[in-house]
Amino acid sequence: MNYGILLLKIVAIFFCLILVLRILGKREVGELSIFDLVVLLIIADIGALGIDNDAFIWPSYFCVFVLVVLQKILSFLLIKVAFFRNIIDGSPTTIVMEGKLMVANMRKESYTVDDLVSQMRLEHIMDIDEIKLAILETNGTLSIFRKERFDEIKLPVILSGQIVKDSLTLLDWEYETFLKKLEKHHLQYKNIIYASLHKKTFYFYYRKDKKAKELAGHTIELT
Numbered sequence: 001m002n003y004g005i006l007l008l009k010i011v012a013i014f015f016c017l018i019l020v021l022r023i024l025g026k027r028e029v030g031e032l033s034i035f036d037l038v039v040l041l042i043i044a045d046i047g048a049l050g051i052d053n054d055a056f057i058w059p060s061y062f063c064v065f066v067l068v069v070l071q072k073i074l075s076f077l078l079i080k081v082a083f084f085r086n087i088i089d090g091s092p093t094t095i096v097m098e099g100k101l102m103v104a105n106m107r108k109e110s111y112t113v114d115d116l117v118s119q120m121r122l123e124h125i126m127d128i129d130e131i132k133l134a135i136l137e138t139n140g141t142l143s144i145f146r147k148e149r150f151d152e153i154k155l156p157v158i159l160s161g162q163i164v165k166d167s168l169t170l171l172d173w174e175y176e177t178f179l180k181k182l183e184k185h186h187l188q189y190k191n192i193i194y195a196s197l198h199k200k201t202f203y204f205y206y207r208k209d210k211k212a213k214e215l216a217g218h219t220i221e222l223t
Helices: 003-024 026-030 034-052 054-080 082-088 103-108 113-122 165-170 175-184
Strands: 093-097 131-136 142-146 155-159 192-198 201-206 217-221
Touching: 034 054, 093 103, 093 165, 113 131, 113 142, 155 165, 165 175
Parallel strands: none
Antiparallel strands: 093 131, 131 142, 155 192, 192 201, 201 217
8 A cells, every 4th residue: 555645645635625615605604504504415425435435536536516507506596595594404394382381282392291391401500481582403412592581482483585584473473464574664585694683673684786895784664
């Protein structure tokens, strides 16, 4: 075995993977979704094959390049098409709201009370009654909001121009009623990048110019 050539191959694959991770972006490193994890596992396997097999070194680079291009195309679709995003990444699920367990949601996600209690310990929470809101994110982490810090519940109701129907349901808003309120204020939800709702207080970022570098938030009452 020529250890010098093996060393060069390892270094080349190493820097190639570093470059790939930089291209994929920080989201892939810090918040692995199922889709991201699959891509990175395949890339790691291809890199290992390139080290083991001299004949596969250049094909391995090509395969990694194809995966990066595929990931970028799919990432673009995930941003633009909500239905596609829900299939690939899934959507966040509310586990606890106002100290009440959302049992149906837990069953749907196969999330047990033991899982919840384990996450509570990590957040130094002793009892479910202390939780104002707990949301299971698409990457499997649990976001917990304490009652002592948050007096009211605000949920995102529009993300990237798509209405989050689950949030409307949790806030006791009818979908059709919500649309009528937006129309009354001459707002098109497809032009709203982000919006949250608390009772009738609607906070949103409206995109008028796609090339705008900054967006200011606005608040209105949906009466």
